[in-house]
Amino acid sequence: MREAAFIKQNSAKWKSFENQDFLDPDLLADRFIQLTDDLSFARTFYPDSDNTLYLNALAARVHQAIYKNNRTRRNRFGQFWRYELPFLFWQHQKQLIFAFIIFTAGAAIGVLSAAFDDTFVRLILGDGYVNQTIANIKKGDPMAIYKQDGQTEMFLFITLNNIKVAFFAFVYGIFFSVGTFWILLSNGIMLGAFQYFFYKQGLLLPSVLTVWIHGTLEISAIVIAGCAGFVLGNSILFPKTYSRLDSFKRASRQGLKITVGLVPIFITAGFLESFVTRHTEMPLALSCFIILASLFFILLYFIYYPQALHAKNTHAQLSS
Incomplete structure (x- = not known):
């Protein structure tokens, strides 16, 4: 897939991620999975692209949102059973x-x-x-x-x-x-x-x-x-x-x-x-x-x- 087509296909989704306040933990976990998938694809086919850097930064932001209130092992354990495994x-x-x-x-x-x-x-x-x-x-x-x-x-x-x-x-x-x-x-x-x-x-x-x-x-x-x-x-x-x-x-x-x-x-x-x-x-x-x-x-x-x-x-x- 050409990079331009890849961006066109997913840009609206990324923009919604960027503007999301991430209040819903269910939605947050699902979107993090989607972002890491897109990031892996971009790293494979467009490793030197600015868009890959953008996705990396966006994924880091979502990752931080996931763990900023879940720093203890107990909360991480609960997150796995409540969201990660079911997804x-x-x-x-x-x-x-x-x-x-x-x-x-x-x-x-x-x-x-x-x-x-x-x-x-x-x-x-x-x-x-x-x-x-x-x-x-x-x-x-x-x-x-x-x-x-x-x-x-x-x-x-x-x-x-x-x-x-x-x-x-x-x-x-x-x-x-x-x-x-x-x-x-x-x-x-x-x-x-x-x-x-x-x-x-x-x-x-x-x-x-x-x-x-x-x-x-x-x-x-x-x-x-x-x-x-x-x-x-x-x-x-x-x-x-x-x-x-x-x-x-x-x-x-x-x-x-x-x-x-x-x-x-x-x-x-x-x-x-x-x-x-x-x-x-x-x-x-x-x-x-x-x-x-x-x-x-x-x-x-x-x-x-x-x-x-x-x-x-x-x-x-x-x-x-």
Whole structure:
């Protein structure tokens, strides 16, 4: 793009940034992201231009406005969760939808494969797990595998393992998104085979009411980590107006923020699996409440809230 066209296309937006008093923190965060994107583009294609210097100064002004009243670590922490992370999910909602589709397709493959091949479940879940679960079913306690001793050790192991899976789902995006695709697909297949195994045993509902107490958060977080991986991989495949290196650096920062943002969810899921899921005798209403509350949180924070922030900022921009 010629510099004159770039300036013509964005000058009105920059002027509105320059004249804005930055009273709305939602609008401020969104505009800072837009400015840094434009600045990166200008630095790549017009490094010696006066317009690049202008954008740098304008971005510095907005950056100062963001942090002048947020100098403490506590406020920076809140800013990340309230604005920065949700805006990233709005920017990358297509990658999130794609990650969900891939995982769901994997689950469907797992169900169909287990239905047509009696050996598939053992291949995916392992003979040890299947044999132990069948033995537990005969004893009248099919979910006994979640009642192991050493709850604290179980919590630490599960949480760290889930964080590792999420990190790999993100980092493997560097292989042109193929690595992330495979992790989502394979985990989906595992889930589908797992649920069909209990269905075949006539225990689908008890398994759902037990496993999804922690699985709602755990599975959702893995899908979201897949979104981060696709952000990383797509930055190499489709750099748009950026150089591939700049696109990769930008996506690495964004994807890492998304992945780090999942850590509290994995901690909560690990706690539920280690200390709550084992109580299979809990009332049906309580199990349903935990599952539905977890689902509500995921939909609210990762889907609805980012869209609401964007809509609010769009309205503010039109009004300014």
